[in-house]
Amino acid sequence: MPDLLLELFSEExxxxMQEKASGDLKKLVTDALAENDVFGEAAVAFATPRRLTLSITGLPAEQPDRREERKGPRVGAPEKALEGFLNSVGLSLDECETRSDKKGEYYxxxxxxxxxxxxxxxxxxxPQIIRTFPWPKSMRWGEGSLRWVRPLHSILCTFDGEVVPFEVDGIKAGDTTYGHRFMGPAPIKVKRFEDYEKKLHDAKVMLDPALRARTIWEDAKNLAHAQNLELVEDEALLREVAGLVEWPVVLMGKIDERFMDVPGEVLxxxxxxNQKYFTLKSADGKMAPRFILxxxxxxxxxxxAIVNGNERVLRARFADAEFLWQEDKKKSLEKDFLPKLKDVVFHAKLGTVGEKAVRVSKLAGELSAFIPGCDKAKAEKAGLLAKADLVSGMVYEFPELQGQMGRYYALAQGLDAGIADAIAEHYRPAGPADDLPEGPVAQAVALADKLDTLVGFWGIDEKPTGSKDPYALRRAALGIVRVLLERHLRMPLRETAFAxxxxxxxxxxxxxxxxxxxxxxDLLSFFADRLKVHLREQGARHDLVDAVFALEGQDDLVLIVKRVEALGEFLKTDDGANLLAGFKRAVNILKAEEKKDGRSFDGAVDAGLLKAPEEQALHAALESARSEAARATEAEDFANAMSALAKLRAPVDAFFDKVTVNAPEAEIRENRLNLLSGIRAATGAVADFSRIEG
Structure with missing residues (x-):
């Protein structure tokens, strides 16, 4: 079957933009063909620095015939309406059919x-796709009207080996492409994708970006291995570099030893x-004085000569970094940098970063009591200095190094290593898979910084809405959730952290x-949502989190998760599933009767009115289960609390099988409804079972 080959050849x-652009080209063309009932067997798109290419195989030779029906006005409709319809479809009245429905006949x-x-x-x-192509940025050149990301030089378009004739802004489609700018610039005639790809390869162009990336990576690893070095993985950089070259040639350069005193993160x-170079490290894990380009x-x-030129450029870059490093080290975090934070606005309604630093310092000190091994004075000091490096020359030049440079400056000034680590790590975790702060002081400052942000924004009522979260408050809350859970920190949110x-x-x-x-x-509810997201990713049910959070005073996340886990395991058992069914039956009866009587049934059960053996057994089981579950819950032994509730299954089942709740005697009915309320109360010691689905 015929195939289509399309190439749009331009400046770099x-x-x-390359990956998205090649995907857009594929989608736009295949969608446009599909709208015309034309479908191919396979479509694949590629990008190099100078071209977008699309190949579609298995296309039909021609578009299939199509039959379209358009409903017109009613028979007897005004002549003007009928005339407009006929003009729109290009037919005469005699060429139209008449059909009928329950409203009458129509054309x-x-x-x-x-x-x-x-x-x-x-x-x-x-041509229409080219003229309206969705580049994020585009330009015009010369006197033409076409907009493209860079000047478009030629269009190659063949179908079944023959040129598809069309023209866009003076550029005629043909069967000619061009190879590498320097190593194969001559025109190349092609008919189909197979000879197109091969001839480009012969002209020193690797069409497939995945192949270019693999070539760069494998050659770089081999060069590194030959020097007993290891290539530092960087997928994003690899993809970018693969988009900068059409025929990658991997080389290794040297870094002057004088620059190796500058922190490796900076280099x-x-x-x-700046240079799109890959970093190498030695066997000891330290940055090596080499780079890959x-x-x-x-x-x-x-x-x-290429290596020599790149080394020369790199020396200039590193000399600038070395200057910033040396100048910053002459200054004190506390005496020089910290005072400047008063001129940096955190938020118009929440003050400066300097004011935030003072708040974080105080809060870190308060939270230190809940973090084993955390020294309060160190937590306060680290909290105060955590943002100080924001006004350093190095962080101004490289904002990504915030915190990391603060650690270096703190150590250079003789500050405690725990304080230095806290300055570096207090931004963690920056994402769901990011590392957590390690030491206790770092944990205190990380929690304090995020809590200060969240409480502040809740105070000024600037909360996330829908998909909008400009201050990354969801990420901050999830970071707190992860630190508390993964470091097993028992810190009540509402009563301690928020307060x-x-x-x-x-x-x-x-x-x-x-x-x-x-x-x-409201902030606690926000944390409940973040906890649900976190636990859902680990397979937990969101309704169980709701059931536990609904209990009064539940704001210890570690304890909540223990309850959720125990509850989840319990509900997987037959006892748990049946007790849940019995609970829901009891609650439904109570709701109906409470609505009917206009009152609640939660009074004490009168043992003297318990006539049936099944209600007597349920009453005894409830008394026992309630006290056992309460003791186990108090001891944070939620597995045993669930075991206590499991003992209710048989008496609950027997009660519903043998006992009529709505007895004709009013006092017996009320007593039995109070007994059912006991089921609600007993389970409520562990979770709000009404929130549980199923």
Whole structure:
């Protein structure tokens, strides 16, 4: 079956745009063909720095014939309406059919559309796609009107080996492409994708970006291995570099030893961001004085001049970084950098970063009591200095190094290693898979920083809405959830974390205007949602989290998760599933009768009115289960609390099988409803079973 080959050849396409652009080209063309009932067997798109390519195989030779029916006005409709309909379909009244429905007769236009040969259809579709291509940024050049990411030089378009004739802004489609800019610039005639790909490869162009990436990675690893070094993995950089070259040639350069005193993170980031070089490390894990680059040229001297030129550029980059490093080290975090934070606005309604630093310091000190091994004074010091490096020269140049540079400056000034680590790690975790802060001081500052942010934004009522979360508050809450759970920290959120943060805000002059309790309640609900997201990813049920959070005073996340886990295991058993069914039956009866009587049934059970053996047995079981579950819950032994509830299954089943709740005697009915209320109370010691699905 015929195939389509399309290439759009231009000046260099930015690497970051290539993957999406090739995907867009594939989707736009295949969607346009599908709208015309044309489908191929397979479509594949590629991008190099100078071209977008699309190949579609297994296409039909022509578009299939199509039959379209369009409903028209009623028979007897005004002449103007009928005339408009006929003009729109291009038929006469005699050529229309009449049909009827329950409202009467109406006209139907049956339009037979003969399919056109596919080259003609492609010639209509592709120019429109080129003219409206969704580049994030585009330009015009010369006197033409076409907009493209960079000047478009040629269009190659063949169908079944023959040129598809069309023109876009003076550029005629043909069967000619071009190889590598320097190593194969001559025109190349092609007919189909197979000879196109092969001839490009012969002209030093690797069409497939995945192949270019593999080539770069394998060659780089081999060069590193030859020097007993290890290549530092960087998928994003690899994809970007693969988009910068059409024929990658991997080379290794040297870093002057004088620069190796500058922190490795600085050197690596400078190479990555500015030069697109790969970092190497030695067997001891430290950064090696070497780098990897990908050239776009096979040089006659083996790349010596290319390496020399890149080393020269890198020396200039590193000299700037070295200067910033030396200048920053002359200054003190506390005496020089910290005072400047008063000029950095955190948020117009929440003050400066300097004010936030003071709040975080105080809060970290308060939270230290809940973190084993955490020194309060160190937590306060680390909290105060955590943001100080934001005004350093190095972080101004490389914002990604915030925290990391603070650690280096703290150590250079002789501060405690725990404080230095806390400065570096307090931003963690930055995502669901990111590392957590390690030491106790780092944990205290990380929690304090995120809590201060959350409580502050809740105080000014700027909360996430829908998909909008400009201040990354969901991420901050999830970070707190992860730190507390994965570090097993027993810290009540509402009573300790929120309360302390709010008090500190109040002492700093913030006016809660009486909204503090409501803000705390709403923030706890926000944490419940984050916890549900976190636990759902680990396979837990969200309704069980709701059931536990619904209990009064549940704000210890470690304890909540223990309850959720125990509850989940219990409900997997027959006893658990049947007890849940019995609970729901009891609650449904209670709801109906309470609504009917306009009162609640939660009074004490009168043992003297228990006549049936089954209700006597249930009463005894409830008394026993309630006390056992309460003792186990108090001891945080939730497995035993569930075991106590499991003993209710048989008496609950027997009660519903043998006992009529709505007895004719009013006092017996009320007593039995109070007994059912006991089921609700007994299970309520562990979770709110009404929130559990099933």
């Amino acid at each position: 396409i930015p690497a970051r 139907v236009a049956v339009i037979e559309k003969r399919g056109q040969p596919l080259p003609g259809l492609i010639g209509d579709i592709v 690596s980031l400078s190479m990555r961001e 990908a050239s776009n040229l096979i040089a006659e001297d083996g790349g010596a 302390n943060a709010m008090t500190i805000f109040t002492h700093s002059g913030f006016d809660w205007r009486g909204k503090g309790p409501a803000a705390a309640k």
